Amino acid sequence: MSRKLKEQIIEKVLAFCALVTILTTIGIVLILLVEAVGFFQEVSIVDFLTGTEWTPLFADKSYGILPLISGTLLTTFIAIAVALPIGLTIAVYLNEYAPRKLQKVVKPLLEVLAVVPTVVYGFFALMIVTPFLKIFIPDLSGFNALSPGIVMGIMIIPFVSSLSEDALDAVPDSLRQASYGMGSTKFQTAFRVLVPAASSGIVVSVILAISRAIGETMIVAIAAGQNPQFTFDPTVPIETITAYIVQVSSGDVPQGTIAYKTIFAAGITLFVLTFILNNISYWIKSRYQEKYE
Amino acid sequence: MESDSQSSNPKTTQVETKPKLNSKHQSYKLQAQNVDVFYEDFQAINNISLGIVENSITAFIGPSGCGKSTFLRLFNRMNDYIDGFSMNGNILMDGKDIYDESVNVEELRKIVGMVFQKPNPFPKSIYENVAYGLRIQGIKDEEYIENRVIESLKQSTLYSEVEDNLDKMALSLSGGQQQRLCIARALAVKPTVLLMDEPTSALDPISSGKIEDLIHELKEDYTIVIVTHNMQQAGRVSDNTAFLYMGNLVEYGDTQKIFTNPEKDRTQNYITGRFG
CATH class of the missing domain: 1.10.3720.10 (MetI-like)
Incomplete structure (x- = not known):
């Protein structure tokens, strides 16, 4: 394998490692966003931010954060x-x-x-x-x-x-x-x-x-x-x-x-x-x- | 102030290190007696004795590393914090040993002000910089503080340039202004001695000139000791000059005499620029 090719491969591997962390972060944020959007379609964001009761696991559900x-x-x-x-x-x-x-x-x-x-x-x-x-x-x-x-x-x-x-x-x-x-x-x-x-x-x-x-x-x-x-x-x-x-x-x-x-x-x-x-x-x-x- | 006995102290009668006392002052304001300074094993000052007259300007000159800054910093004990520092001999102010155990270093430094090589204002406003020394003394009278701030700024010739923005950050001033601010800061607490460690070395010629003029004026009220490696400056501003070389005091006396007719060849060589 030529020296130049070797260098190129190493560079790609390093870049990939860096990319993985960035992609992971983006992935987490995306999943958070998508699921949260799903949540906010059912609960109003105003209620969420201003409600003083947080009982999503009870029969009488409230979603105030x-x-x-x-x-x-x-x-x-x-x-x-x-x-x-x-x-x-x-x-x-x-x-x-x-x-x-x-x-x-x-x-x-x-x-x-x-x-x-x-x-x-x-x-x-x-x-x-x-x-x-x-x-x-x-x-x-x-x-x-x-x-x-x-x-x-x-x-x-x-x-x-x-x-x-x-x-x-x-x-x-x-x-x-x-x-x-x-x-x-x-x-x-x-x-x-x-x-x-x-x-x-x-x-x-x-x-x-x-x-x-x-x-x-x-x-x-x-x-x-x-x-x-x-x-x-x-x-x-x-x-x-x-x-x-x-x-x-x-x-x-x-x-x-x-x-x-x-x-x-x-x-x-x-x-x-x-x-x-x-x-x-x-x-x-x-x-x-x-x-x- | 006191003690005629000091000038008759046998340690101070070495002829070559005795400056002319003018008739008004019969005692020295500051006096070094057989002072050695060590940093660990290195001897920075070797058996120096000299007396400094009240309301005079004394210049310490000499090549880099000759010990002139170290010597200056003995007079407000700023060497105390340096690791490995030790000394022999006495430093007297108004006849009293300032290295005596009974001396409160903080109180000493309020009487012996210092201006440093590089302007070092605090990251506070112009006003608060000058007020700092008063505040740490616990003075609460805001009117008195304001008067002192303005008076000190006037004395250091900075007032007319900053009177409209005393609340401005000190770091926004030019280098020369910052140095005059540092002088004002030192003056605000009414010291009697002002130590200046190459106060103009970081400044342009115009700012340096202003500070030299200022030093001349301050002589009326303060005893000033200035370290400089600028020969012309020493010649222009000082009454007496001490030439130090490798930790030794080579020659000390009237500035005019040192610059025109020095006793030692080494002084002659240094002043004429043959070495250093």
């Missing part, structure tokens, strides 16, 4: 409320206070948090965190938004801390010098100069963490319940979009029915949410990169 969205946003909000302060503090500590050697050890260790199987986290939330929280909140239900929210927050700490640390590290050293030269303490330098200067990078890290939390399935499926309620009370059972999809997929809902199609309606809602968030973070990132050139 808001309870699932509220459940998703509630757990995500709790997760971010945990991950942002802790993650940012860790980032500032590693970047400005910790010796380089310690930083080199701690950063990869923290990232281990993100690779613990989520089913372990889910179990941890249900069996350990919820009973623990009950000591302080006796009215807490066995399934609730609070416990999986907190555990999810712990899981996404490395998203915030690692990317924020990178952003802090990218702040030009001249700004640090300027700040110290003015008589700032480390704390003032970190929070008045470095964090604001790295704010776009930090925002990106938080958005990615949010989008990870929104898409997280196992923890909430195990510990948050299967009870779609339009509520922002973190102590009662709720259901997230992802948990609903798990519930229906693992149940025995016949294919082609409207109940089956709800999976895709919920799926596309989830997709749109994370897609928008990822695009916002991409947009912020590209603007941010221009700033220090």
Whole structure:
């Protein structure tokens, strides 16, 4: 075989591999769209987006997605409320206070948090965190938004801390010098100069963490319940979009029915949410990169 | 301010490193006494002693790597954060050792302002840049802050160019304007000493000229130490000049004398451009 032909074949194979991933993505979006369109022929999109009852599996069917969205946003909000302060503090500590050697050890260790199987986290939330929280909140239900929210927050700490640390590290050293030269303490330098200067990078890290939390399935499926309620009370059972999809997929809902199609309606809602968030973070990132050139 | 005893300190009486004290000032504002600086094993400064007179402009000149920036940064302890930094000897300000344990480094840096080689404004508005030093001191009186901001910008000759857009981002200014903004930022907290580390090396000649004029004016109120590798600049702006070479102080004294009739051949060679 000639050398040139060989090269051409290799190139085609590589291009094919790249194409497979793109085609898969397009395929998923298409299937989501087609099935969702089928769903929206039977249910009005206005009812879907504004209804506060989600009971497609009951005799008295309602298709308002808001309870699932509220459940998703509630757990995500709790997760971010945990991950942002802790993650940012860790980032500032590693970047400005910790010796380089310690930083080199701690950063990869923290990232281990993100690779613990989520089913372990889910179990941890249900069996350990919820009973623990009950000591302080006796009215807490066995399934609730609070416990999986907190555990999810712990899981996404490395998203915030690692990317924020990178952003802090990218702040030009001249700004640090300027700040110290003015008589700032480390704390003032970190929070008045470095964090604001790295704010776009930090925002990106938080958005990615949010989008990870929104898409997280196992923890909430195990510990948050299967009870779609339009509520922002973190102590009662709720259901997230992802948990609903798990519930229906693992149940025995016949294919082609409207109940089956709800999976895709919920799926596309989830997709749109994370897609928008990822695009916002991409947009912020590209603007941010221009700033220090 | 105090201590006639300092000028009679035996360590400072080395003839060649003693600048002329003018009659009004009987003591040095800043003083280095037998200073060695090491980065790990590398000796960057070798036994330098010199005194700097209040309300004067002192230039540190010398080829790249001679230690002049390191030496300058001793006076506001900016070397402290560099890994492997260590020093011997004393640095005195108004007769007090600034490396003494009792000295609060942050407080010291509020009195000893610094302007860096590359303009380094914060990514904040012009106003907030100048206000920064006041805010970190916990000053809340917005009227006082505004007055200080305007006064400092006027002092650094930038005010007329930016008075209508103090809320504009500092990074949108030109390099020369940014550097004058950094000078205003340093002046806002009313330091008594201003350290300038090659403040014009990143600027065009016109901006450099403006900054040189500014340095001249600031002499009235501040003791200024400037590091420069631009010989003409040292000659134009400074009262005293120190020539450093490979961590040693080769010659120090009246700028005019150093530039017209230096005592050492090496100084002569450097100034006339035969090396460096």
